[in-house]
Amino acid sequence: MYSLNQRFDNRDIPEEEYMTPGHVACAGCGAALSMRLALKGLGMPTALVIPASCWTVIPGLWPMTSMKVPLFHTAFEATGATISGLKAAYRKRGMDNICVVGWAGDGGTFDIGIQALSAAAERNEDVIYVCYDNEAYMNTGIQRSGGTPIGAWTSTTPAKNPKAVPKKDIEEIMLAHRIPYLATATAAYPGDLIAKFKKARTIKGMRFIHLLSACPAGWKMPENLSVEVMRLAVLSNIFPLYEVENSEIYRQTIIPEEIVPVERYVRLQGRFRHLSDHDIARYQEMIDQRFERLKERFDKTANA
């Protein structure tokens, strides 16, 4: 049975699972859900490289693992280098069909791992780099990162003195490397996420996928709202879903029928509790401005 009246038809979602239950992600973890869906899109054969991050812990303590694909744990700053090396090793051994995927958090991407990532992108290594972005160093206790949005509380940017600078525009950084494929995705839109991973697998060269990944503990919200919050990020244009081919052709893949105010997204999360209506209005302006810049590029593609 399925539903004819529902907005999304889930029948196209691959049934195969590449993870086992028993992993130790917190209840309602967006990162665990993102990985589960991403692997459905990637399929086999795939090899994962994960630096220090929540995902170092999630698969379980040695000798356990929740993965049905090989996973190599690497150092915080080394994801870009490790995936490059792993891919080269597989190629040398005649196993070029294996898709090598680096899976790092926002800390490991925006801050600590950016040098290795930039170098791998510059060399246009034939790998997929995924940043699952929960907007702070969640695993070590919610310290601010380059991915933390302006105004957010973290343990190092307390409510009295919240983060004063906006989130790094990681997409623009990556596109400046002229990579063949970049996409944003979130588990709130599983069909879109899976389609992007499927597509990424068919492309050669450096592919970068930016996943917004809710963290109930760090965002200070109830676990059951993970998906709802990720969806509101999309519907409010805080995290528009799009893909860019050859760093040139922008395409918005999910176009909200009606834009919701950022306030709805912000007010669900305790990390923004201290924000005044004035702060939220300013945040709304910033989001609108950023989206306008993107929209020009979407329109350019759509009208071409």
Place this chain on the structure above:
Amino acid sequence: MKHIDQKVPTTLCAISTTSSAVNKTGSWRFSRPVFIDSIPPCSYECPAGEDVAGFMYLAANGRFEEAWRLIIKDNPFPAITGRVCFHGCEAKCNRAEHDEAVSINSVERYIGDYGLNHGLTVNNNSAKRGEKVAIVGAGPAGLTASYYLRLWGYHVTIFDSSALPGGLMRYGIPSYRLPKEILDGEISRLRQMGLNFKMGTTVGKDISWNKIDRQFDAVFVAIGAHREATLKVKGIEKKGILNALRFLREVNLGRQPVLGKRVAVIGGGNSAIDCARVSRRFDANVTIIYRRREAKMPANAEEIKMAREEGVQFLFQAVPLEVCGNETVAGLRLQKVALKNANSSDRGQPVPTGETFYIDCDTLILAIGEDVNKEDLPRHITYKRNRVETGHMGRIGDSKFFAGGDIIDTPRTVTHAIASGKRGAVGIDRFLAGLPLGKSSLDPYRLGDSENISFSLTTSTVPFPKRNRTREVVNYSNLNPFYFDRRPRMKTGIIPAEERARSFQDVVISPIEEEVTTEARRCFNCGSCTGCGNCYLFCPDLCVKNDPDGNGYTVDMDYCKGCGICVQECPRGAIKMEFVRE
């Protein structure tokens, strides 16, 4: 579960060898998701307790025969109710808060017509029973009771004083609302079930109540209310004054009524509207006179609108004082009334203002209601506010007599009559089996605290799995509206007013299949698991799985951490969180 059990060939680095499946994360949980089956507001509101969400789902998939079979579990006349039901279901539809209510009535009409057009018959294969049941009155209540009792294997004999069965559905409702061939089609299906019709037989006259009492093991009485109320005004004995039901009966028998050119109808109910619209079809100028405001009319708002479009005029807050004329009606002297205490809940009490006026008319139709004619009923019956007093399942006292339809205390609509017939049939079935007939004995078939019985929602697992039935009615806040886009309600095709005021043809144009499936897809299927897969898809812990028995999904409690995403993302409110100490 695939474990990664491998020999470690090198000591260069640590390699995991065991699946995390050994780690039962279910122990983290302090609340757990439970699949539930809650009551959709439409079904809760439906006197017949139809599984609207279910037949909508089947119709959306083009499975019309299954949809028809689902409806007739609760209502033997979908093609009739699809036309004449007041559809309170639509007033409570959760979709109304989203965009517009689903046109449940149109879809039911199509499904009912589908059954007629495809000659669908009832599977009547239950074991035969020896007991004999008499049904007195072949209206919607009596026919419904006979349908169920026959279905359960009893010998059923139906007595009615008219020549043809149908009661008010045949002799009251005009054919532009309910074409006779639709009525005949629905009743002929009942005939095929092996009912014994004794038409033209008035019980109490042609055959005595005592004889019925002796010959039958149980009796269901639903003879309707026929005692005409009359107005206490001067000149009410004049010629040219008609009673609404008698007037409608004449017309429905195909006779030409004696009607003037200027007709006044007194009353504000559906029969007043029927009389007015019928009179328009005989080319009369018609005015409806009602003592309260339009908003307080008991008649269906759609009927009022159509009557107005057809040229019926309305005079509100007026009461007749005198019928003028010599021997025949020539006019009416009326008095304006004010309304005391009228508000949203109270219809208000009309009080005379003293201001009088006069209107011309040569025919006056009284549509001011009918009472139960006590002389037509057996003597042992007791009454309460002029209605037959009954127990929970229509039983009269401790006797073998049961009652339903317009003679008991229930709103006078076809659908309520169907509901009373069904309740009576359950009562008779239990009575003959020697089972108790208390209030709680209907609980297994009732929807929450509603009085209505639903067989489809309580006994059928088609089309949705029924697990953990709750007594809660689903409201819009239980749904996740994100999963439903906004789409306008289907437009019901109605014949233009000038054209329909000239004929007795059905005023509504039957919808086509495509319109119906599109409309049925608008249904949220509130409170039911349609197997959409959201709970499965959004589980971060991989613990929602297809149920091996085909009943939707199950949650693997070994690993469920109790995050509640499945509950939040269920579009239909078919899962809830339960806090438990485990």
